[in-house]
Amino acid sequence: MIDNDKAEHTYTNPKPALSKHERGFTLIEVMVALAILAVVAVAASRASSAYLSSVDVLRTRTLAQFVAQNAAADLRIQDTWLTANKTQTINAQGRDWQVTMTATDAITPALKQVNITVAPIIDGQTRSAVTDINVMLSNAEQEVGSLDLSGLTPDGGNP
Numbered sequence: 001m002i003d004n005d006k007a008e009h010t011y012t013n014p015k016p017a018l019s020k021h022e023r024g025f026t027l028i029e030v031m032v033a034l035a036i037l038a039v040v041a042v043a044a045s046r047a048s049s050a051y052l053s054s055v056d057v058l059r060t061r062t063l064a065q066f067v068a069q070n071a072a073a074d075l076r077i078q079d080t081w082l083t084a085n086k087t088q089t090i091n092a093q094g095r096d097w098q099v100t101m102t103a104t105d106a107i108t109p110a111l112k113q114v115n116i117t118v119a120p121i122i123d124g125q126t127r128s129a130v131t132d133i134n135v136m137l138s139n140a141e142q143e144v145g146s147l148d149l150s151g152l153t154p155d156g157g158n159p
Contacts, residue, residue, distance in 0.1 A: 096121035
């Protein structure tokens with residue numbers, strides 16, 4: 001006959017006792033994992049910062065291109081004939097811009113080549129130019145005339 005009191009006290013655990021290695025992570029293992037995680041986090045932070053910076057640069061260049069094209073359109077619409085260089089501050093696209101227009105003579109007195117350079121103004125300081133475009137303006141009051149190109153060689157030089 002089996003004594004119930006003895007059967008209850010002789011129960012053995014089917015799992016063997018865990019060895020020292022199987023009990024969990026050591027402090028060094030946790031510190032190595034945290035160091036790897038920190039390196040990855042810093043790298044991700046720098047990559048996202050560089051991405052945001054490049055997006056801001058591209059946005060500024062795009063807006064500056066719009067400002068330059070609008071300035072060229074204004075010159076044509078107002079039929080402005082530049083006789084000297086012109087610099088002005090424009091508030092457009094939600095920002096302040098410095099627009100510089102440099103006029104140079106073209107191959108005929110009825111035409112002028114105008115270089116329009118746009119630079120952002122940040123905190124009252126003009127930054128370096130981010131875009132420039134060249135446009136040709138014609139003076140309706142001047143006669144275009146004819147150009148004698150017969151003396152030029154095919155490579156654009158004189159004979």
